[in-house]
Amino acid sequence: MNIIVLVKQVPDTSEVKINRETNTLIRDGVPSIINPFDMFAIEEALRLREKHGGKVTALTMGPPQAAEALKEAVSLGVDDVVLLSDRAFAGADTWATSYALSMGIRKIGQYDLVIAGKQAIDGDTAQVGPETADMLGIPFIAYIRKIEKVENDTMVVERMMDEGYDVVETSLPCLITVVKEINQPRVPSLKGKMKAKSLKVTAWSAKDVNADENKLGLKGSPTQVVRIFPPAPRGGREMLSGSVADQVAAVAKKLKEQSLI
Amino acid sequence: MSVKVKPDICTGCETCVSACPFGAIEMKDGKAVITDACTMCGACVEACQFQAIEKTIEATGPAKDLSAYKGVWVFAEQHKGSIASVSIELLGEGRKLADKKKAKLSAVLVGSGISSKAQELIAHGADAVYVCNDPALEHFNDDSYAAVLTALAQQHKPEIILAGATAIGRSFFPKVASTLYAGLTADCTMLDIDDATGHLHQTRPAFGGNIMATIVTPNHRPQMATVRHKVMKPAQRDDSRKGEIIDVKYTPSGPVRTKVLKTVDELTETVNICEADIIVAGGRGLGSRKNFLLLEELAKVLGGAVAATRGAVDEGWIPYSHQVGQTGKTVCPKLYIACGISGAIQHVAGMQSSETIVAINKDPDAPIFNVATYGIVGDVTEVLTEMIKKFREVRG
Ligand SMILES: Cc1cc2nc3c(=O)[nH]c(=O)nc-3n(C[C@H](O)[C@H](O)[C@H](O)COP(=O)(O)OP(=O)(O)OC[C@H]3O[C@@H](n4cnc5c(N)ncnc54)[C@H](O)[C@@H]3O)c2cc1C
Numbered sequence A: 001m002n003i004i005v006l007v008k009q010v011p012d013t014s015e016v017k018i019n020r021e022t023n024t025l026i027r028d029g030v031p032s033i034i035n036p037f038d039m040f041a042i043e044e045a046l047r048l049r050e051k052h053g054g055k056v057t058a059l060t061m062g063p064p065q066a067a068e069a070l071k072e073a074v075s076l077g078v079d080d081v082v083l084l085s086d087r088a089f090a091g092a093d094t095w096a097t098s099y100a101l102s103m104g105i106r107k108i109g110q111y112d113l114v115i116a117g118k119q120a121i122d123g124d125t126a127q128v129g130p131e132t133a134d135m136l137g138i139p140f141i142a143y144i145r146k147i148e149k150v151e152n153d154t155m156v157v158e159r160m161m162d163e164g165y166d167v168v169e170t171s172l173p174c175l176i177t178v179v180k181e182i183n184q185p186r187v188p189s190l191k192g193k194m195k196a197k198s199l200k201v202t203a204w205s206a207k208d209v210n211a212d213e214n215k216l217g218l219k220g221s222p223t224q225v226v227r228i229f230p231p232a233p234r235g236g237r238e239m240l241s242g243s244v245a246d247q248v249a250a251v252a253k254k255l256k257e258q259s260l261i
Numbered sequence B: 001m002s003v004k005v006k007p008d009i010c011t012g013c014e015t016c017v018s019a020c021p022f023g024a025i026e027m028k029d030g031k032a033v034i035t036d037a038c039t040m041c042g043a044c045v046e047a048c049q050f051q052a053i054e055k056t057i058e059a060t061g062p063a064k065d066l067s068a069y070k071g072v073w074v075f076a077e078q079h080k081g082s083i084a085s086v087s088i089e090l091l092g093e094g095r096k097l098a099d100k101k102k103a104k105l106s107a108v109l110v111g112s113g114i115s116s117k118a119q120e121l122i123a124h125g126a127d128a129v130y131v132c133n134d135p136a137l138e139h140f141n142d143d144s145y146a147a148v149l150t151a152l153a154q155q156h157k158p159e160i161i162l163a164g165a166t167a168i169g170r171s172f173f174p175k176v177a178s179t180l181y182a183g184l185t186a187d188c189t190m191l192d193i194d195d196a197t198g199h200l201h202q203t204r205p206a207f208g209g210n211i212m213a214t215i216v217t218p219n220h221r222p223q224m225a226t227v228r229h230k231v232m233k234p235a236q237r238d239d240s241r242k243g244e245i246i247d248v249k250y251t252p253s254g255p256v257r258t259k260v261l262k263t264v265d266e267l268t269e270t271v272n273i274c275e276a277d278i279i280v281a282g283g284r285g286l287g288s289r290k291n292f293l294l295l296e297e298l299a300k301v302l303g304g305a306v307a308a309t310r311g312a313v314d315e316g317w318i319p320y321s322h323q324v325g326q327t328g329k330t331v332c333p334k335l336y337i338a339c340g341i342s343g344a345i346q347h348v349a350g351m352q353s354s355e356t357i358v359a360i361n362k363d364p365d366a367p368i369f370n371v372a373t374y375g376i377v378g379d380v381t382e383v384l385t386e387m388i389k390k391f392r393e394v395r396g
């Protein structure tokens, strides 16, 4: 079973803070990590390979330093990596990102399954998975929490829904996005770390993947960010005091006044 | 469009370096330099006190004939025949946008045995409803739902299409946007029509809620967006409203390659936390499953839903479907009562847009108090016991 995992390098948003005076984002010293959901995608791919054999390739589109994320993927046990890096990719929204990734996947060729994370924690869009699937012309299923079985050219999975879950059967190849519930990612092995250290990541350009430049990067992106601003601070908070009964009574009064209870 | 630093004006103060959400500015020879990671968001332009950074806008991308696109559409999501509350909220918002555009508001209803629901959508503000009713559409399926909406949009060319940022909306909407080469903005919390350009301004949180971004789709149509639960005001119901109901035949655009074998409802109660007006949420501070029952009792007293942190879910006190936060659900109730929750950023990202937040924690420095409207410092079991008593009394 040949599997391609989509991996994105993101700033660790739990480390990002807002400077309340200048209303700007403080990024100094914020480390770059593999998008946490993509860690589950990598793990699931490795488990499928252990069960069914085959090969796992990690694919990312990003600036040259995104190679670091691919090295980390290798340290976890991924067989092969592909970095899409080119000025032409810069400024891509989800449509243009998906287009570039789909062209990268076409060039990699032979695959049975593509696994992506549910969403990236910087943009939180959850769109790159389904858009990439559409451009590849393969079926897509979101929010997979369990792969029940893989047989010949079909796969049965559990998909999380707002009210519970669905059991869905799909033909292969297909693209799925995975949620945290699906597994517990492993830590890098010593052997993996050695392999990652000596790995030289070569980048594919837009030309290498035969991409139409008009559909790439900023030029190919339907959406544009026109403004970034800090969220409105929440209205004044009130710390209550006194005994538990006093505090609860005070809250009850206020909530009642606002017709909340 | 491009963002450029004017080196002769740049003082090398580095304010822009820390202002850039994407880490795309570097210092070279004492001047700021914009790297390939730039997404042209313009945060640096606003941050620079010396007007040393300039953003120029030229038309980009293959402009379609935008004037051919008219009207506002809402995808009316239904679950077992009942219309999702977020769709009613979207009709309210869609009505506003349509009125501003002096255009028609239409709803698209897809499913099996759902035709009778069309009138309900009209009562909530739709001028027309496209109904695609077919046994093959009984279960949600990306291929078939996308086929229906894509074909309709290609035929009728709406200017704007909205859907709920639900599991269903966020799953199949991108497929439609991909085929139509349309711009899609996920998880919006604010929508507006720009007076000057007539474009849809779509505002959404990013970076785990640390910043807000406004997004436009200048050269492509339709403009598509998913919108969170509870952020828009639901449309008033008026059963005397008249509208057009248009039956649409279901024609698969190709083989449907996925099949739902089984659907399982898993919530331990009937209230979906995304739709609840009142949520009582518990964290690890509750200490035990037994104490968690107290919280469930309070929720019952208030007619609210129960939610939890990842901490509480990991303890096994409640299933994952109730988890709120970055890896769980985003909720926006009128009242959120946080019990024994520390307020980690990943949790706060999913609940900070709640209208009123009451936080209970024994630690007066717990970060949850930073987002709280009212903070109660005390032992959570004691406070909950008292609340159950007091709130019951207040509600009579
Ligand atoms: C990638 C990633 C994604 C994540 N996604 C999510 C997510 O979606 N949702 C989520 O919730 N978390 C998420 N987390 C985890 C998050 O970082 C926190 O670990 C989690 O929210 C903590 O849960 P908690 O507040 O219940 O527990 P704790 O942090 O352990 O806090 C318990 C609180 O209870 C208080 N307390 C203890 N005893 C009492 C008492 N007797 N009375 C009153 N107060 C008491 C303590 O003072 C403390 O503040 C994620 C983490 C990562 C790394």
Ligand SMILES: Nc1ncnc2c1ncn2[C@@H]1O[C@H](COP(=O)(O)O)[C@@H](O)[C@H]1O
Binding pocket: A006, A007, A008, A009, A035, A037, A038, A041, A059, A060, A061, A062, A094, A097, A101, A115, A116, A117, A118, A119, A120, A121, A123, A124, A125, A126, A127, A128, A129
């Ligand atoms: N630049 C990228 N390179 C590789 N994979 C990506 C990229 N952007 C997004 N993805 C994949 O798509 C998923 C969803 O991302 P998003 O749509 O940005 O929330 C991520 O979890 C990744 O698996």
